[in-house]
Amino acid sequence: MIVTIDEQIAIEVTFSSMNREDGIDDDIRFCIREHGPQNMRVFSADETSLLLTPTQAEQLASALTQAVKASRQTPR
Numbered sequence: 001m002i003v004t005i006d007e008q009i010a011i012e013v014t015f016s017s018m019n020r021e022d023g024i025d026d027d028i029r030f031c032i033r034e035h036g037p038q039n040m041r042v043f044s045a046d047e048t049s050l051l052l053t054p055t056q057a058e059q060l061a062s063a064l065t066q067a068v069k070a071s072r073q074t075p076r
Contacts, residue, residue, distance in 0.1 A: 008036040019051055026051035030060075 002012045012031045019027040031049035034041050052060065 008040070009034050009042070013057075025053040026056070028052045028054065028057045030057075 001014075002010055004010045010033045012029070012033065014029045014031070015027060016029065017027070019029060028051065029049055030052055031047060032043065033047045034043050035046070
């Protein structure tokens with residue numbers, strides 16, 4: 001799944017069995033891509049990614065869900 005944050009930043013989350021290594025459980029890729037002029041960027045690289053374990057991915061999803069609920073319940 002790719003989530004576009006704005007015209008410059010996109011977050012992609014994928015699973016691939018090709019990311020699996022013996023004895024290591026992190027096989028879910030969390031990737032941030034940024035396009036645009038260097039002087040306008042938040043990140044120094046075009047693409048930054050890391051591998052998460054299923055538990056870490058669930059924790060991240062839960063944290064995002066909790067933040068969404070809090071945001072929606074807070075009057076503007």
